[in-house]
Amino acid sequence: MDIKANSDSRFQHALLNPELAPPDGVSAWDSETGSKRFDVYRNNVIVSLIDALANCFDVVKQLVGEPFFRAMAREFLRDPANLPASPVLAHYGERFPAFIADFEPAATLPYLSDVAQLEWLRLQSLHAADANSADSKHLSTVVKKALSNETGCIPFKLFFHPSLALFKSRYAAVSIWAAHQGLAKLANIDPNTPEQALILRPELEVETIPLSHESADFIDRCMAGEPLRNPPLGPTLELLVQKGAITGIALFEEE
Amino acid sequence: MKSDQHSQTGPYKPPAGLPSGAGIGLKPEHFQPLLETRPKLGFVEVHAENYMVAGGPMHHYLQRIHEHYALSVHGVGLSIGGSEPLDEAHLERLKTLIARHQPERFSEHLAWSSHNGQFMNDLLPLPYTPERLENVCDHVDRVQEKLGIQMLLENPATYLQYRDSSYTEPEFIAEVIRRTGCGLLLDVNNVYVSAINHGFSSHAYIDALPCHRVGEIHLAGFARDSDSQGAPLLIDSHDAPVAEAVWKLYDYALEQTGAVATLIERDANLPPLTILVAEAQNAARRLQAISREVA
Numbered sequence: 001m002d003i004k005a006n007s008d009s010r011f012q013h014a015l016l017n018p019e020l021a022p023p024d025g026v027s028a029w030d031s032e033t034g035s036k037r038f039d040v041y042r043n044n045v046i047v048s049l050i051d052a053l054a055n056c057f058d059v060v061k062q063l064v065g066e067p068f069f070r071a072m073a074r075e076f077l078r079d080p081a082n083l084p085a086s087p088v089l090a091h092y093g094e095r096f097p098a099f100i101a102d103f104e105p106a107a108t109l110p111y112l113s114d115v116a117q118l119e120w121l122r123l124q125s126l127h128a129a130d131a132n133s134a135d136s137k138h139l140s141t142v143v144k145k146a147l148s149n150e151t152g153c154i155p156f157k158l159f160f161h162p163s164l165a166l167f168k169s170r171y172a173a174v175s176i177w178a179a180h181q182g183l184a185k186l187a188n189i190d191p192n193t194p195e196q197a198l199i200l201r202p203e204l205e206v207e208t209i210p211l212s213h214e215s216a217d218f219i220d221r222c223m224a225g226e227p228l229r230n231p232p233l234g235p236t237l238e239l240l241v242q243k244g245a246i247t248g249i250a251l252f253e254e255e
Numbered sequence: 256m257k258s259d260q261h262s263q264t265g266p267y268k269p270p271a272g273l274p275s276g277a278g279i280g281l282k283p284e285h286f287q288p289l290l291e292t293r294p295k296l297g298f299v300e301v302h303a304e305n306y307m308v309a310g311g312p313m314h315h316y317l318q319r320i321h322e323h324y325a326l327s328v329h330g331v332g333l334s335i336g337g338s339e340p341l342d343e344a345h346l347e348r349l350k351t352l353i354a355r356h357q358p359e360r361f362s363e364h365l366a367w368s369s370h371n372g373q374f375m376n377d378l379l380p381l382p383y384t385p386e387r388l389e390n391v392c393d394h395v396d397r398v399q400e401k402l403g404i405q406m407l408l409e410n411p412a413t414y415l416q417y418r419d420s421s422y423t424e425p426e427f428i429a430e431v432i433r434r435t436g437c438g439l440l441l442d443v444n445n446v447y448v449s450a451i452n453h454g455f456s457s458h459a460y461i462d463a464l465p466c467h468r469v470g471e472i473h474l475a476g477f478a479r480d481s482d483s484q485g486a487p488l489l490i491d492s493h494d495a496p497v498a499e500a501v502w503k504l505y506d507y508a509l510e511q512t513g514a515v516a517t518l519i520e521r522d523a524n525l526p527p528l529t530i531l532v533a534e535a536q537n538a539a540r541r542l543q544a545i546s547r548e549v550a
């Protein structure tokens with residue numbers, strides 16, 4: 001039996017199960033069993049991880065209120081599988097939106113999980129790799145060449161900025177999120193309207209750009225690497241170029 | 256004897272090293288004010304894990320700030336004090352970060368935080384046994400080998416002790432330093448907090464450490480509580496100004512270490528930049544006084 005590993009394992013087991021007594025082998029200087037002292041560690045773990053979730057999911061927190069949010073996060077953390085696997089907390093919380101979707105007490109807010117997903121995507125976009133956007137003149141030259149080919153459009157493919165993500169919701173999650181940034185009025189929103197958005201960080205700030213269903217589908221196909229022929233959505237393409245979302249373009253030219 | 260494998264001085268050289276002035280912990284809220292006002296500071300320090308991301312504003316601002324200030328990278332997630340082997344993926348992330356920003360210092364904690372693939376986001380205490388000493392020395396060796404630089408190891412703040420510890424904490428730390436050649440990050444607040452929590456003399460603790468190996472000092476604020484027996488229990492909360500008792504202990508530590516780069520740590524309840532800079536100036540005055548004494 002590996003005694004060394006067991007010491008940390010016993011400590012960890014007690015740490016994550018608040019109904020248990022402190023592990024054997026630890027004590028305070030006066031031989032007190034140290035339950036309150038051990039609780040300092042328990043509290044640090046749980047509170048710091050709840051804080052990490054609250055940082056990422058700020059609008060979710062505003063929608064349900066701080067006490068509800070913290071209770072929900074505490075429930076989430078009761079499952080050891082939901083503890084961080086890595087110390088890089090910028091990438092912690094991926095499983096929280098799905099947890100919210102199944103969290104009974106939040107069932108009256110069916111859009112809550114989608115708002116959480118939007119916030120998660122925005123955080124990942126914030127920390128995604130940097131890249132230079134393609135020059136818009138170069139892009140329009142290549143697109144024109146593709147479209148004006150005599151024998152029909154040359155299929156082409158777009159390369160996107162690493163911070164780009166597409167968000168789709170059955171609910172008005174984009175407007176609900178925007179209302180909490182002072183960009184829309186919550187009272188004017190029908191939560192049951194499906195919404196889509198482009199998430200992008202061309203420079204230092206993440207942008208959340210509402211999209212039509214058609215534009216979202218078009219970007220979805222682009223992102224899947226599908227060769228584009230006669231793209232029907234000039235305005236969407238224009239938006240992508242203008243926002244700096246495209247880093248490159250390739251023509252599938254046949255020899 | 257395993258200890259013979261570790262050289263006394265260590266093969267790894269520290270990076271450029273910090274100037275022996277006073278610095279502050281760098282938080283995103285202070286990126287803009289720091290660049291706009293450029294207060295006089297010896298250095299800034301960041302938590303390594305907050306910058307282990309591919310791109311975006313964290314790297315952008317850190318790079319710009321490092322153009323004006325020396326940089327210390329302080330890890331909080333390597334779990335050097337654990338019984339398990341180090342997480343090589345995490346070590347790789349650390350190497351990437353250090354290659355990218357070329358800090359003047361790198362330090363980590365004598366604590367553990369990951370076990371069985373779970374990260375607990377706290378600095379947990381370890382038993383000071385011969386077996387754990389081997390683990391910790393192996394881990395410090397691995398870090399220094401991977402990064403190619405000397406690291407500093409920080410003394411922890413603890414709330415509990417292990418009954419099977421056969422070394423005192425300063426004995427354990429001294430032995431890690433002797434075997435691996437790493438340096439010491441002396442957290443004076445941690446000494447004070449642990450001394451109250453465990454009823455030992457903070458001066459005797461500092462005296463037992465190899466103070467000539469101190470490459471950096473940390474100062475921070477703590478919170479007051481009491482344990483289930485009503486005994487005082489100080490929490491290393493980093494959410495308040497440095498306490499007067501800790502300033503006094505800092506003066507005592509400086510007599511042993513000489514003037515050493517000193518950080519004002521604040522991780523919660525963050526005040527405006529000017530308040531932190533004023534605290535750093537308090538440390539800077541004490542550093543100057545020690546330099547004059549020596550000269």
